[in-house]
Amino acid sequence: MGYRVAVAGASGYAGGEVLRLIASHPELQLAAATAHSHAGAAITSVHPHLATYAGHYFASTTPENLSDADVVVLTLPHGESTHLVGKLSPEIKVIDLGSDHRIDPDWTYGLPELPGHRADISTATRVAATGCYAVSVIVALRPLLDAGLVEPDDVVVVAASGTSGAGRTPAARLLASEVSGAVSPYKVGCHQHVPEIKAATGARSVSMTPLLAPMPRGILATVTAKPTRDDISAADVQSVLAQAYDDQTFVRLLPEGLWPHTGATLGSNAVQLQATLDADSGRVIVCSAIDNLGKGAASQIIQCANLMLGLDEATGLAVNGVAP
Amino acid sequence: MGYRVAVAGASGYAGGEVLRLIASHPELQLAAATAHSHAGAAITSVHPHLATYAGHYFASTTPENLSDADVVVLTLPHGESTHLVGKLSPEIKVIDLGSDHRIDPDWTYGLPELPGHRADISTATRVAATGCYAVSVIVALRPLLDAGLVEPDDVVVVAASGTSGAGRTPAARLLASEVSGAVSPYKVGCHQHVPEIKAATGARSVSMTPLLAPMPRGILATVTAKPTRDDISAADVQSVLAQAYDDQTFVRLLPEGLWPHTGATLGSNAVQLQATLDADSGRVIVCSAIDNLGKGAASQIIQCANLMLGLDEATGLAVNGVAP
Amino acid sequence: MGYRVAVAGASGYAGGEVLRLIASHPELQLAAATAHSHAGAAITSVHPHLATYAGHYFASTTPENLSDADVVVLTLPHGESTHLVGKLSPEIKVIDLGSDHRIDPDWTYGLPELPGHRADISTATRVAATGCYAVSVIVALRPLLDAGLVEPDDVVVVAASGTSGAGRTPAARLLASEVSGAVSPYKVGCHQHVPEIKAATGARSVSMTPLLAPMPRGILATVTAKPTRDDISAADVQSVLAQAYDDQTFVRLLPEGLWPHTGATLGSNAVQLQATLDADSGRVIVCSAIDNLGKGAASQIIQCANLMLGLDEATGLAVNGVAP
Amino acid sequence: MGYRVAVAGASGYAGGEVLRLIASHPELQLAAATAHSHAGAAITSVHPHLATYAGHYFASTTPENLSDADVVVLTLPHGESTHLVGKLSPEIKVIDLGSDHRIDPDWTYGLPELPGHRADISTATRVAATGCYAVSVIVALRPLLDAGLVEPDDVVVVAASGTSGAGRTPAARLLASEVSGAVSPYKVGCHQHVPEIKAATGARSVSMTPLLAPMPRGILATVTAKPTRDDISAADVQSVLAQAYDDQTFVRLLPEGLWPHTGATLGSNAVQLQATLDADSGRVIVCSAIDNLGKGAASQIIQCANLMLGLDEATGLAVNGVAP
Incomplete structure (x- = not known):
């Protein structure tokens, strides 16, 4: 059953990678994938590599479409997240890949490997993912x-x-x-x-x-x-x-x-x-x-989500790269 | 603890991909990784992307080094597997990526999607993986x-x-x-x-x-x-x-x-x-x-191994590609 | 000083390659380089590799801007050349890379290596370059x-x-x-x-x-x-x-x-x-x-232009590729 | 007929590029192309892009095979040129791409754009090309x-x-x-x-x-x-x-x-x-x-050769790159 994750801006490359990681994550499930110009389109029409999402569609990026979730992930163009976050319940955990909140004392910086940050992220409800x-x-x-x-x-x-x-x-x-x-x-x-x-x-x-x-x-x-x-x-x-x-x-x-x-x-x-x-x-x-798109975006986000949800931080994430 | 898989020819690209899949497979563990010229070398010196194998080394490709396993995977140069297979116990399940046995009635062709093959593979002890x-x-x-x-x-x-x-x-x-x-x-x-x-x-x-x-x-x-x-x-x-x-x-x-x-x-x-x-x-x-290296080699092999071991054939395998 | 060549659609890749070949051609000089949305822009702002054109600008693609030339080369989107050609003097030699005239009996197909075509191209004033x-x-x-x-x-x-x-x-x-x-x-x-x-x-x-x-x-x-x-x-x-x-x-x-x-x-x-x-x-x-962009477009065009102008067909063209 | 250039190490990438530039240079002709392991092979078997050299073969890299030339170009592995240069007549102009002589007062450093170097190169008989x-x-x-x-x-x-x-x-x-x-x-x-x-x-x-x-x-x-x-x-x-x-x-x-x-x-x-x-x-x-391979090797060499031979330094060289 797992925790429910909503992804805003899911038609982009970082958003697509978040969807990929959710699909193979044992404890997460997709609550909603929202987009702007692709709202209404099939997820696989934009991300043909995500075959497990066949039959799923992008919703519009609105607070309503994101609210039925334990965690909301924002992979929006820089500058577009602040307004949206303001309309989400304070109880919903939010991870924002945009740069809007990275130097904002009300947000926790999402790099668990920094001294002290793992504990901070674990109790945070607002995490600004690292560029x-x-x-x-x-x-x-x-x-x-x-x-x-x-x-x-x-x-x-x-x-x-x-x-x-x-x-x-x-x-x-x-x-x-x-x-x-x-x-x-x-x-x-x-x-x-x-x-x-x-x-x-x-x-x-x-x-x-x-x-x-x-x-x-x-x-x-x-x-x-x-x-x-x-x-x-x-x-x-x-x-x-x-x-x-x-x-x-x-x-x-x-x-x-x-x-x-x-x-x-x-x-x-x-x-x-x-x-x-x-x-x-x-x-x-x-x-x-x-x-x-991994530690620089989507898998960093999932690592933070794992911590915020009380899971092992490595759940559903790869240490080994795909090479050659 | 899972089933034990030994991989011969593990220093090559297909062998490395088998190792990667074993590392993230919930039911498999590596019994041995053998190589020829790289015998004795650290796995990560040849496959730096396989960080989870830090501290592990390639053994020599000998029957002895491969025998303590439930499944032996052979990713050897074409022509080199026949001799080796002859020295393995008939009870050990073998999957050979080489072309030596693909048109051999004593071997099962390892493409589960062919009509009837999934059942054949499930009961086979000798599977010739598809080119x-x-x-x-x-x-x-x-x-x-x-x-x-x-x-x-x-x-x-x-x-x-x-x-x-x-x-x-x-x-x-x-x-x-x-x-x-x-x-x-x-x-x-x-x-x-x-x-x-x-x-x-x-x-x-x-x-x-x-x-x-x-x-x-x-x-x-x-x-x-x-x-x-x-x-x-x-x-x-x-x-x-x-x-x-x-x-x-x-x-x-x-x-x-x-x-x-x-x-x-x-x-x-x-x-x-x-x-x-x-x-x-x-x-x-x-x-x-x-x-x-996926369906064309390593993940095909793992799909066959899953079937031969009585597991769900999709265990540990991705349907979604890594893109872009 | 050489023959004057005007290039319409010179901001595209094929047009840019025509410009490159003209720059090193001993018998050709650029009469005009015209473009649509890039009209007025510096040639080197669109084609930074064409340093010899520093100080030159794209003109608008109009019959007037193309008419002071011995040869007009058209590298326009398919369908846009017919109207333009109709406004050029019949005495100006025209080579059109678009597909509009390739199966048109009034035009000569621009592949000199086809039997008989070299002679035809040499006397033609309208040549449809090969796709x-x-x-x-x-x-x-x-x-x-x-x-x-x-x-x-x-x-x-x-x-x-x-x-x-x-x-x-x-x-x-x-x-x-x-x-x-x-x-x-x-x-x-x-x-x-x-x-x-x-x-x-x-x-x-x-x-x-x-x-x-x-x-x-x-x-x-x-x-x-x-x-x-x-x-x-x-x-x-x-x-x-x-x-x-x-x-x-x-x-x-x-x-x-x-x-x-x-x-x-x-x-x-x-x-x-x-x-x-x-x-x-x-x-x-x-x-x-x-x-x-070579034999498939720009150098084919120059080969045809050479023939139409009575020059050796290989003038200014490379037989050897740039490798590796 | 032009000046005669011999190229030692002509089977490598830099040597191949020197051959390409000689082929289209109006004042240079190839005196000899020598190689080590490829001696005796057809030039086009190693450099299939150099079609104009069909019918020509690599000679062995010996002083004798290089001596009938106005300029000898050395594109040899670092360390192999000194011995060879010692056996060439002091009257033959030599340009060495190897690093052996770059900080050697008896050699001129082959970067014409450095203050004073153009004149020095013009009168030099030993030029060490820049790395x-x-x-x-x-x-x-x-x-x-x-x-x-x-x-x-x-x-x-x-x-x-x-x-x-x-x-x-x-x-x-x-x-x-x-x-x-x-x-x-x-x-x-x-x-x-x-x-x-x-x-x-x-x-x-x-x-x-x-x-x-x-x-x-x-x-x-x-x-x-x-x-x-x-x-x-x-x-x-x-x-x-x-x-x-x-x-x-x-x-x-x-x-x-x-x-x-x-x-x-x-x-x-x-x-x-x-x-x-x-x-x-x-x-x-x-x-x-x-x-x-251009300004970093072969065309730098030809630029120096032009100067050493009293030609315009740009003869046979491109200012415009091949793009995209």
Whole structure:
């Protein structure tokens, strides 16, 4: 029977991935899948890969259509969730993937691996899920700042993302003809995830360059920062990361010599990490890989929902990616 | 605690996918993962996406290492399984992905969706899994031949496959630089799956052209055949396919107007089908999509193992693909 | 200073490729590049790869803006060229990539490699360029029909195309997220190029299945037909193709054992061919590879323009592809 | 008849691209193409895209086979050129793509766009071509250091490369199955191009992270550095880059708002640049795009050969890329 989950914005890529995870989750069932322009359409006409939803249709995104649920998941365009949330009963648990509430003291930030957050999420009724780039950077950076290994004021991030992060609204720059076989940067030096990265890590300055890479899913973030002391070694950095995530199901420091690979995280809630010191500059370099629709969106949401509902956080989620 | 499965050839792509499915299967556990050149290596050094196997190592592929199991899965190079099977106890259930036993009366052909095969597999101890291309063609063609809708003697197949079907042994023609952004045919008119397609469908003549496509997984097969009568319509063809697979969990005739898409089957055991009549030639055209490592290999194997062990055949398998 | 070429519809992919070829052509110069919604925009804002056009702008697509030219090239949406051509002086040479005039006795079909067509094109003022799929099929099929080697009434074609063939108008099905890592068919059994293939080859029945492949450019066509006699060998087929194209600069029968590869034709006017007999069905299989924007569109157009202007047909065109 | 060029290591990707450029170059002809394991093979059996070389074969890589040439181009594995060069007459002009001589005072560094280098190359007989990553970084960084706009001691580079940069020797990590749909870093913090970047720019410390991206060609480099003064603006940075390259045929600062795209440089000798200041950190960010086999290897070599032979440096080279 399970808990009932309603998904608003379910016709998008993140929403579709939430539907996929609900379908194979032993304790969750779909209460409603709502959409805007696709309201009334068959779910499988928009998501032909979700065959188990044959015979189900998108409802309109209204408070009424979402209210018969234990958890409401919002995967709406940024800016559209606040109004909707205001019309939901305070007793309904809400997880919002939009950026509206990520730096809002009334909401809990949805990254269970941050110190203290797992407990907070477990008792929260309003959770703001972490942005996809933000996940990839925060997980790599926070333990090093907490341990005092790197300086907080000169963090440089270059992160390559697959195209699904840009959504499914047609645009010329997202056409396969444009993206195939090419890499290009966008929103250079002005990405909207920087404030939440700083808030969640304590970094004081982050230079962020996102790259669009020719792949449907995945983020590979390269995070570099200056060590606080000359005697810090690669082993020190690896040791701090290993300790930080040793008891975390979904975050894994790779063995020496192996580096993160976005393909290894496809379809999963996994984060892969590796770190070193740069031989020439002495900078600490941490690389992380996630599935932007997995730990960067939908499976992060389900992980939070599991916690909010008192379930094991890993229920219905994959640690292993689908590769090759 | 579940049934114990040993996997020989577990360092390959198909073997890795079997390991992935075992990891999330509620009734199976890994008894042994064996390899040849990778014997002794950590499983995660070869399959970094399989994080749950951290701390596990490949054993050598010997009868002894495989014998403490309820089911032995063989994903070995073609020709290498016969000798090994001869040294396993007849009581151990064996599923062989190699082609050695596919047209062998002592073995059961591992395609549960073929008429009568589900029952045969359920009682078998020796199952020869279906070749990846063969799955994509047989599922599309068999019902039409059974219903007398198409002629058995002029079947033309062109099937595009992702690169994982060619395995992970390095070869120049499989390099990303060669494959990216390009399609090319290979083994034209002489593919080794033709005999099993004919044996499993009753087709008398099959022209088969495989294409290597720039994607890691997936097969899109286009199967055309002449209708047996002038009055056969597209609706007749669709109706026969719908009836054939109406009660099959993993095979789905798409709604009118939607055509199969390999991406929609990624990581799953699904088969997507659609059919029409060609306006100019009057030929029947059926297209099918599968994941070559899914229904074309590893999840097909698990489906057979489920049946052989008396479990629900869908246990631990996905109907929904990982998309986009 | 060279001949003046005006390009209508120059903001599209085919139009952009025509501009690229004009830029490096020793005898042509751009008279005008016109567009519809991009009229007034910088050429490099739409085609950032065409750096030599920095400082040039798209004009509106009007007869006046196209008339100061020796040759007008039309790369407009199908159906939009007839009206425009009617307003151009009969003395201006026109090459139309649209399908409007391909089966029109007042226009010359723009495939110089067809018997007799080179001479016709050289004296024509109205040339209808060949469709991209049609090029790939006609070049493979016509010599075999002319030589009486194959039957004209049961030709089966499956052809995989890159995404640029679908143009640059944004559409969900053409998004990189949808196309990457996947193959799917479209317009099955009803493609608009079938009539021109039949007209240009003498085939009486063609079953045509187009596939969308995850690559920006290229068509790989598999053309199968029944031999007319039992004693026809693969060598016979290869011999006929070799003779047909022995003196053609841009069409090449590959050496025994090598099969066409779309990547090998990228950016060029080349056609690669290979053929065999299917071992099981006895069918003749011919595979061809082209760049859909090359021999399938823009470089075919320049080849025709060269002939119409009395130049060597290969001027400014590449035989060698850009690979890998 | 033109100058005679011999290419050693012509069976590799860079060597093949040199052959392609020679084939369409109006003043160069091939004197010899030599190889190691492919000696004796047909050039088109290794490079099927180079149809104009049908009937030509690879010779062995020996001094004798290379000596009947005006220019010898070496595209050999790193470390193999020194011995060979020692056996060539001092009068033969040599361009070496290997890294052996890049920081060697007896050799001229082959980047004509560096101040003073064009003249040096024009009179040199020994030119060490620039490494592919190095080109992408040096062109972006050098003018800013020369102008005193950025600090030389904290340069951070993350650069994504296509797979052809890794050569055509088969390796598991370069298989299409591994690379498709995924990004991963390699040689983190220890790339061999760092010393030549420092030597050619005056940077004192460079942190370099290379990424392997799922595309056959292209490098997208993100170069960040600290401004030397608080009052430096994005416009200042752009202005310095514009002035540095205003009269350079192959390097282009893009218009405001457009960012480099590797696809736009495919097959060409072009470098695309754009720059900004990071809003949060104040760092200068410069992104550059090249074709790693173009300006990063083969067309850079031809540009140098043109200069050494007294030709216009742009002869036979493309400014416009092949896109989409």
